[in-house]
Amino acid sequence: MTGVTMRYMAKPTTPTPAAFGDPLYRTGVLDLLGVLAIGEFSAAERLAEDAKMAPGMPTKVAIYSMAVAEFGHFIKLRDRIEDLEEDPFEVMAPFVSTFERFHTKTAPNDWLEGLVKAYVGDGLAADFYREIAAFLDSATRELIMETLDDTGHSEFVIAQVRSAIEQNPRIGGRLALWGRRLMGEALSQAQQVAAERDGLTSVLVGGADRPGMDLAGIGRMFTRLTDKHTLRMESLGLAA
Amino acid sequence: MTGVTMRYMAKPTTPTPAAFGDPLYRTGVLDLLGVLAIGEFSAAERLAEDAKMAPGMPTKVAIYSMAVAEFGHFIKLRDRIEDLEEDPFEVMAPFVSTFERFHTKTAPNDWLEGLVKAYVGDGLAADFYREIAAFLDSATRELIMETLDDTGHSEFVIAQVRSAIEQNPRIGGRLALWGRRLMGEALSQAQQVAAERDGLTSVLVGGADRPGMDLAGIGRMFTRLTDKHTLRMESLGLAA
Numbered sequence: 001m002t003g004v005t006m007r008y009m010a011k012p013t014t015p016t017p018a019a020f021g022d023p024l025y026r027t028g029v030l031d032l033l034g035v036l037a038i039g040e041f042s043a044a045e046r047l048a049e050d051a052k053m054a055p056g057m058p059t060k061v062a063i064y065s066m067a068v069a070e071f072g073h074f075i076k077l078r079d080r081i082e083d084l085e086e087d088p089f090e091v092m093a094p095f096v097s098t099f100e101r102f103h104t105k106t107a108p109n110d111w112l113e114g115l116v117k118a119y120v121g122d123g124l125a126a127d128f129y130r131e132i133a134a135f136l137d138s139a140t141r142e143l144i145m146e147t148l149d150d151t152g153h154s155e156f157v158i159a160q161v162r163s164a165i166e167q168n169p170r171i172g173g174r175l176a177l178w179g180r181r182l183m184g185e186a187l188s189q190a191q192q193v194a195a196e197r198d199g200l201t202s203v204l205v206g207g208a209d210r211p212g213m214d215l216a217g218i219g220r221m222f223t224r225l226t227d228k229h230t231l232r233m234e235s236l237g238l239a240a
Numbered sequence: 241m242t243g244v245t246m247r248y249m250a251k252p253t254t255p256t257p258a259a260f261g262d263p264l265y266r267t268g269v270l271d272l273l274g275v276l277a278i279g280e281f282s283a284a285e286r287l288a289e290d291a292k293m294a295p296g297m298p299t300k301v302a303i304y305s306m307a308v309a310e311f312g313h314f315i316k317l318r319d320r321i322e323d324l325e326e327d328p329f330e331v332m333a334p335f336v337s338t339f340e341r342f343h344t345k346t347a348p349n350d351w352l353e354g355l356v357k358a359y360v361g362d363g364l365a366a367d368f369y370r371e372i373a374a375f376l377d378s379a380t381r382e383l384i385m386e387t388l389d390d391t392g393h394s395e396f397v398i399a400q401v402r403s404a405i406e407q408n409p410r411i412g413g414r415l416a417l418w419g420r421r422l423m424g425e426a427l428s429q430a431q432q433v434a435a436e437r438d439g440l441t442s443v444l445v446g447g448a449d450r451p452g453m454d455l456a457g458i459g460r461m462f463t464r465l466t467d468k469h470t471l472r473m474e475s476l477g478l479a480a
Binding site for chain 1: 281284285288296297298301304305308311312314315318329332
């Protein structure tokens with residue numbers, strides 16, 4: 001089998017590791033990089049747009065800094081796709097409409113909703129990265145882990161949201177609902193992508209010579225993602 | 241004199257060098273950092289906004305990358321103002337309206353005008369930084385020189401503009417006019433700032449124990465800035 005032959009031929013530092021000998025794995029990883037890349041790109045773009053609603057320039061600067069960090073993640077993912085000798089924009093193309101739908105359905109009404117969205121989205125993405133890292137070749141895994149760093153602004157978001165709720169407790173109820181809506185929309189879009197992209201799901205479920213999760217494992221993964229979302233909402237002082 | 245006394249007391253690595261003993265110099269440098277900071281900030285913000293007009297995602301990404309580089313310059317300048325124990329947003333405040341006026345009067349009609357504006361603006365700012373560097377204390381000078389790096393996208397802008405003109409030579413005439421308008425507006429805003437901020441001009445003209453330019457020197461500086469602008473327009477294939 002090509003996959004096995006190549007595994008023994010490949011050097012650990014090669015940019016296209018052995019696992020890429022399995023065409024379904026290659027397609028799946030490219031899908032994965034593509035979906036993550038367009039996700040980071042569109043998150044950065046929307047956040048920069050939401051920053052316009054910020055009350056004053058220091059807050060605006062903090063939000064732009066988050067957008068810049070997300071854009072930096074995008075650049076790393078784009079470069080990796082180029083290293084794999086694919087056109088990053090073609091690889092991203094199938095997922096553009098997914099994120100357009102997501103962002104249209106979750107357009108924030110004010111800058112606080114924008115902050116919560118960025119925080120919840122970054123966190124969920126990071127948790128998902130961690131979940132799938134084990135099933136990836138080492139080069140892809142390292143890249144994904146690098147983009148894992150949160151945008152370094154969790155503390156800022158937590159402080160802003162908590163202080164807003166302190167000043168007006170009703171905001172807490174609204175933002176809690178908002179967090180639930182974000183999670184619901186994210187899961188619904190994720191489900192749609194998973195249903196449409198066999199390669200992508202094959203990265204998770206494994207192949208003949210690759211480990212993976214079974215259906216129950218995937219179910220447990222979603223439970224873990226939801227649990228962590230709940231903790232994140234609690235750190236903001238919100239009921240999930 | 242305090243300025244002289246402090247000069248001998250200060251260590252070369254101190255974040256607030258000797259020259260800051262002269263209150264007019266300190267005010268002037270803070271003004272300078274403030275005007276540069278809000279300049280970079282507003283350039284980044286406008287460029288990100290102009291990117292929306294880009295024809296396709298690769299071009300959009302290239303424009304966002306320029307905006308991100310400008311935002312990085314802003315962050316360095318902001319941090320330096322904080323090191324000097326001032327509130328960066330207060331220091332920037334007097335110049336916010338200057339850049340609002342500039343950007344309102346030079347709102348690009350398409351993404352090419354946006355690119356030319358960023359290229360011409362970055363270049364002009366860099367030339368001005370180089371001109372004033374000689375009159376600054378070494379710590380401020382080093383910082384300014386660091387923010388001098390162009391946003392790394394000159395080649396991209398030149399290629400895009402030249403190829404657009406090749407496809408439609410009439411674009412060249414329109415963009416040449418546009419470049420002249422940009423330079424005219426920049427000079428007019430600069431003149432207004434110089435007239436209003438004594439501290440800022442004092443950095444250029446010097447003080448009792450600081451070297452500076454005389455009026456003829458400032459005239460020659462503007463000639464040099466205009467000459468370099470002409471060269472920049474020529475590199476785009478445009479008549480200045």
